Amino acid sequence: MPVCPSSSLDLNQIPRNQWLAIYRTMCRARFTEQRMIRLYHQAKIFGGVYTGFGHEAIGAGTAHAGGDNDLFTPCIRDLTVHLARGLSVLDVFRQFLARATGPTRGRDGNVHYGRLDQGVYAMISHLGAMISVAVGGVMARRRQGLDAVAMAYVGDGATSTGDFHEAVNYASVFDVPLLVVIENNQFAYSTPNSQQYRCKHLIDRAPGYGIEGVQVDGNDAVAVHLKVREIVGEMRQTPRPVLLECDTLRIRGHGEHDDAGYIPEALKAEYAARDPLDNMRRSLTDAEIATARELDTIDSECQQEIDEGYQQALAEPMPDPATLLEGVYAE
Amino acid sequence: MTQTLAETGVVERTYVDCIRQALQQLLRDDDRVVVFGEDVGAFGGAFKATLGLQEEFGRDRVFDTPIAESAIIGSAIGMATQGLRPIIEMQFLDFMNTALHQLINNAATIHFRTGNAVPITVRAPCGGGFGGGPFHSEELETIFCHMPGLKVVYPAFPCDARGLLVSAVEDPNPVVYLENKYLYRHVKECLADNFEPVPIGVARVCRRGSDATIITYGAMVHESLAAADVLAAEERQIMVVDLRTLKPYDHDTILAAVAATNRVLVVHEAWRCCGFGAEIAAGIAERGFHLLDAPIMRVAAPDVPIPFAPSLESVYRPSAGTIVEALRELIEY
Ligand SMILES: Cc1ncc(C[n+]2csc(CCOP(=O)(O)OP(=O)(O)O)c2C)c(N)n1
Numbered sequence: 001m002p003v004c005p006s007s008s009l010d011l012n013q014i015p016r017n018q019w020l021a022i023y024r025t026m027c028r029a030r031f032t033e034q035r036m037i038r039l040y041h042q043a044k045i046f047g048g049v050y051t052g053f054g055h056e057a058i059g060a061g062t063a064h065a066g067g068d069n070d071l072f073t074p075c076i077r078d079l080t081v082h083l084a085r086g087l088s089v090l091d092v093f094r095q096f097l098a099r100a101t102g103p104t105r106g107r108d109g110n111v112h113y114g115r116l117d118q119g120v121y122a123m124i125s126h127l128g129a130m131i132s133v134a135v136g137g138v139m140a141r142r143r144q145g146l147d148a149v150a151m152a153y154v155g156d157g158a159t160s161t162g163d164f165h166e167a168v169n170y171a172s173v174f175d176v177p178l179l180v181v182i183e184n185n186q187f188a189y190s191t192p193n194s195q196q197y198r199c200k201h202l203i204d205r206a207p208g209y210g211i212e213g214v215q216v217d218g219n220d221a222v223a224v225h226l227k228v229r230e231i232v233g234e235m236r237q238t239p240r241p242v243l244l245e246c247d248t249l250r251i252r253g254h255g256e257h258d259d260a261g262y263i264p265e266a267l268k269a270e271y272a273a274r275d276p277l278d279n280m281r282r283s284l285t286d287a288e289i290a291t292a293r294e295l296d297t298i299d300s301e302c303q304q305e306i307d308e309g310y311q312q313a314l315a316e317p318m319p320d321p322a323t324l325l326e327g328v329y330a331e
Numbered sequence: 332m333t334q335t336l337a338e339t340g341v342v343e344r345t346y347v348d349c350i351r352q353a354l355q356q357l358l359r360d361d362d363r364v365v366v367f368g369e370d371v372g373a374f375g376g377a378f379k380a381t382l383g384l385q386e387e388f389g390r391d392r393v394f395d396t397p398i399a400e401s402a403i404i405g406s407a408i409g410m411a412t413q414g415l416r417p418i419i420e421m422q423f424l425d426f427m428n429t430a431l432h433q434l435i436n437n438a439a440t441i442h443f444r445t446g447n448a449v450p451i452t453v454r455a456p457c458g459g460g461f462g463g464g465p466f467h468s469e470e471l472e473t474i475f476c477h478m479p480g481l482k483v484v485y486p487a488f489p490c491d492a493r494g495l496l497v498s499a500v501e502d503p504n505p506v507v508y509l510e511n512k513y514l515y516r517h518v519k520e521c522l523a524d525n526f527e528p529v530p531i532g533v534a535r536v537c538r539r540g541s542d543a544t545i546i547t548y549g550a551m552v553h554e555s556l557a558a559a560d561v562l563a564a565e566e567r568q569i570m571v572v573d574l575r576t577l578k579p580y581d582h583d584t585i586l587a588a589v590a591a592t593n594r595v596l597v598v599h600e601a602w603r604c605c606g607f608g609a610e611i612a613a614g615i616a617e618r619g620f621h622l623l624d625a626p627i628m629r630v631a632a633p634d635v636p637i638p639f640a641p642s643l644e645s646v647y648r649p650s651a652g653t654i655v656e657a658l659r660e661l662i663e664y
Contacts, residue, residue, distance in 0.1 A: 046641050047462035098640035106640030109464040125466035126429055127398055160397035163429070188398055190374035195395050262374060318642040328635050 009222050011287040014229070019289050020298065021084075022064045022221055023280050026056040027302040029079040030277055032089055035306055036096060040256045045096055047109045052077035054219070054251040057276035058183050060084055061224030062151055062244075065232050066119070069148040071137045073121045073130035076111045077183055077250075078153050085118040089305050093313035106319040107327070128154060128163030135171045135178055142177075147236045149177040157188025159202055168241060172209045177239040179231060183218060185250035190262045203245045211241050218246030219274045222283045248276075340524030346489045347515040349522070350380045350454070353493035354418065357500050358388045361416060364500065366393045368403060368420030368454075377422050378456055378515055400430035407451045408438050416500055417451050424457035424509065425469045438505040439480030448503040452496070458511040458550050458600055460648055464639035470549070470601035470632070475507045476578045476610065483577040484531060485509040487552035489520045491575055494529030502531060511550045518553065534581035536588060540568035543594040543661050546585055546611050548574040551598045551649060558654035567662060577607055585611065586619050593624040594661050598654055603631035625664035630657045 011019060033051040040049040052059065059080030063072060066085075074081035079092065087103070094102030095113045103113040104122065114122035121137070123130050134150035141148035158164055159182060171178040182202050186193050199205060203213025216227050224246060231242050249271035253260040260268075284290045344352070357364045366381060366388075372395040375382030385393040396403050400421065407417040421427045427434070434453065441449045459468030475483045482504050486492040492510065499506035537552060538559055545555045552573045559569035572588045574580055589595050595615060597608035612627040630649045638644050 047464060047639065098642070100640075104639070106643060107465075107636070107638050109462065109639035112464065112466070112639075125423075126426060129429075157398045160399045161429070162399065162401050188369075189377070190370045190372075191395050191397075196397050319638070319640050321642055321646040324638065324643050324646055325633055325635055 009226055011222060011283065011289055013226070016289050018064065019222075019284055022060045022225060023284060023290075023295065024298050024302065025060040025064065025080050025084045026221065026277055026280060027299055028083050028089055028305065029056050029059070031299075031302050031306050032092055033079060035310060037256055039096075046098055049096075049256040050076045050111060050254070051252055051256070052079050054248055054271060054276060055183055055185065056080050057221035057224050057280065058181065058218045058246045058248065059153070061221040062179070062181050062228045065225055065228040066149070066151060069119070069141060069146040071119045071121070071134055071141065071148060071150040073123065073134040073150070073152045074114070075123055075130070075153045075155065075158070075183075077155070077185070079111070081153065082114065082118075082120060085115075085120050087115060087118060087120070088309065090309035090312055093309045094316065097313050098318055099313055099316045100319040101316045102313075105327070126163075127158035128161035128167070131164060131167035131178075131180065132170060135167055135174075135176050138176055138178060139174065142239070149179060149232055149235050151179045151181055153181045153183060155188060156182065156184045156186065156193055156196055156202065157191065160196055168209050168211075168243070171241040172211050175239050176241055177235040178241040179228065179235070180241065180243045182243060182245045183248060184245055185248050186267075187250050187254075187260075187263060189254045189258075201245055203243045206243045209241070209243075211243060213243040213245065215245045215247065218248035219271070219276045219279055220283075221276060221280045341521050343519050344489050344522045345516050345519050346486070346492050346510070347378060347380050349489040349493035350496060350510060351382065351384070353496035354381060354384060355387070357416075357418070357497060358384060358392060361500075363414060363416040364392070364418060365410065365415055366418045366420070367396055369396060369398055369422045371395060371420050376420055378512065380454070380510075381420065400426055401433050404430045404433035404438065404451075404453065407453075408433065408441070408449055411449045411451045412441070412447055418500060419451065419453045421453060421455045423467050424455035424471055425466045427453070427455055427471070431474070434481070434505065434507075435474075435478045439478045441480075442504065443480060449505050450500070450503045451505045452499045452508055453505070454496075454508045454510060456512045457509050458513050459637055459644065460513045460550065462639060462641060462644065463512075463637070465636045468637040470599070472507075472509060472577050472601060473605060473607050476607055480505065481578065482506045482531060483509065484575065485511075485548045485577055486575060487511070487514065487518075487549055487573050489518060490522055490526065491529050491535075491573075493526055495531070495575065497528040498531050501528065506531070509549065513550045514553070529575065532576045532579045532581055534572050534574045534576070534584040536570065536584065537573050538569065538571040540570035541592055542567045542569060543596060543658055544570040544572060544588040544592040545596045545598055545654070545658075546572045546574065546588070547598040548577060549600060551600050554649060554651045555598055555654055557651035558658060561651065561655050562658055567658070569658060580611070582614060582618065585615065586622070589615055589619045589622045593622055594664070595623070596628045596630060596654070596657055596661055598630045598649060600632060600649060602634050603629060604634045606631050625661055628657055628661050630654050
């Protein structure tokens with residue numbers, strides 16, 4: 001039987017509402033993606049579907065530790081980050097269904113969105129490319145007198161890119177308060193970590209950049225959140241980058257087109273037993289932050305929001321072909 | 332009939348089958364050949380073009396790399412200059428942008444600067460039409476064609492896919508081999524097991540005609556042929572030239588085709604501004620101005636990033652329909 005991972009942590013250090021907000025974000029992401037998967041298999045979605053199944057604790061635990069002025073560059077597994085920053089489930093469906101009303105007006109697909117007014121940059125596909133953008137964004141915000149920090153999300157695979165190295169070194173040289181959230185889910189598409197890097201842990205690289213590295217259980221939202229609150233608090237006082245490595249497993253395929261046959265079944269089973277949502281429920285009920293019934297209520301509120309969001313997005317139009325040429329340049 | 336076909340090994344082969352077949356043959360025939368890239372090993376590549384090759388030839392010759400496009404091309408340069416024949420798979424052409432530096436600054440200039448050959452082949456899946464959005468649909472041939480020192484091939488048919496791949500690998504220069512994702516499983520041909528290399532630099536007339544000529548390549552060859560079918564029903568005969576190689580391209584076949592119809596439409600899936608069609612049009616204007624009865628026309632993608640929404644991508648991407656419209660205008664000029 002898996003032990004409750006957070007049993008040693010004191011949840012009462014922070015307000016109850018914060019924990020419930022984190023739980024809600026995780027549910028909204030999970031249930032939205034469940035719907036997305038169904039729609040994909042019903043061929044009701046154009047393009048691919050990539051989910052953050054099993055990654056919910058990382059995005060929710062980190063993003064809910066951010067403040068209003070902070071900046072985020074989430075990647076494909078981080079629907080939680082968008083939702084935590086205020087994106088509506090409705091907007092997510094608009095995006096996936098290529099609606100003119102969505103955050104990219106139907107111009108880009110699936111996870112490639114982000115609202116700057118919520119401090120979130122829209123990713124490009126190219127792995128590692130967004131880290132330096134987060135660096136520059138937060139450099140500017142600090143110059144404007146804001147005590148902002150940035151959180152940049154990458155997978156284990158993305159740490160092999162030149163862009164990753166350039167950005168982290170750059171942030172280090174300029175003492176930029178950048179939390180690099182490495183979601184180590186053990187696979188990059190089909191490639192296991194043994195073919196990706198040879199340090200024991202990715203944070204072993206931190207000393208090479210002259211920065212600190214911290215490891216945390218990526219399936220435990222309580223552990224992630226408490227650790228990141230602490231790091232971010234220190235970062236605001238003494239700006240500097242930190243590598244945070246969150247261990248987890250990508251329990252589904254790279255995208256829904258991929259059955260992940262290359263991931264050993266035993267490994268999948270091990271992580272399925274440590275599902276971040278189940279973990280979080282257990283942590284909250286054990287610590288008497290919420291009753292199971294209260295959490296069930298949140299679940300059904302999320303489901304309802306998803307039903308309504310999907311139905312509304314469905315009823316909205318796709319972009320008018322006559323607008324094809326619009327928006328390439330700023331006016 | 333079926334029996335004779337079976338005896339010669341003639342089977343229906345898709346474009347991606349032919350790529351795999353050529354890779355397999357190259358690995359078998361030439362022990363200098365190595366195949367590498369992201370997820371090309373046991374997984375067989377994002378599009379399954381390398382499926383089974385690691386099993387057959389071992390991890391020494393077919394292997395996965397870290398996600399490091401620049402190092403993938405850089406290491407290929409090192410290997411090629413030490414006697415190997417590396418074949419790289421870029422998972423998507425779009426991601427090759429992060430390695431352009433190694434390709435255009437390093438690989439493309441080495442022979443000119445030092446006299447050392449750099450025989451590398453970079454396979455790059457490209458093109459849209461399936462909801463891939465801005466970063467999984469790009470057509471960037473122009474960038475490569477612009478760089479002295481690179482060769483660029485772009486097959487449209489399964490037989491050319493295998494024949495050109497062999498020629499690319501045998502060529503002593505860096506060759507960008509563009510393969511269109513839409514064609515992978517959409518085009519099939521009945522082909523024998525044995526095949527000859529298709530020479531680099533030679534276009535093919537896919538369809539003869541007298542009323543107008545389309546110069547095209549890649550997925551647009553098929554849209555152009557479909558457009559030619561539509562006009563054939565109206566008694567208009569359209570010549571379709573598939574360039575197959577973009578650099579060095581086949582001026583002579585182009586000029587002969589222009590001479591036969593006196594009207595030219597250039598079609599490509601890439602953006603219009605500075606697209607490869609501009610080079611073709613300029614070449615015709617320089618060498619065949621006297622052959623023209625109408626201005627050279629182009630059908631190309633409009634100058635906007637590739638949109639995701641089907642309602643936009645369907646008008647973004649050139650199609651048989653937009654080609655038919657352009658042909659009518661051209662013929663009526
Ligand atoms: C520069 C670049 N190369 C290749 C790809 C194709 N690609 C998309 S996701 C992916 C695997 C990413 O693995 P990882 O960074 O570990 O993130 P995960 O998908 O496991 O969350 C690859 C190879 C890409 N998007 N960008």
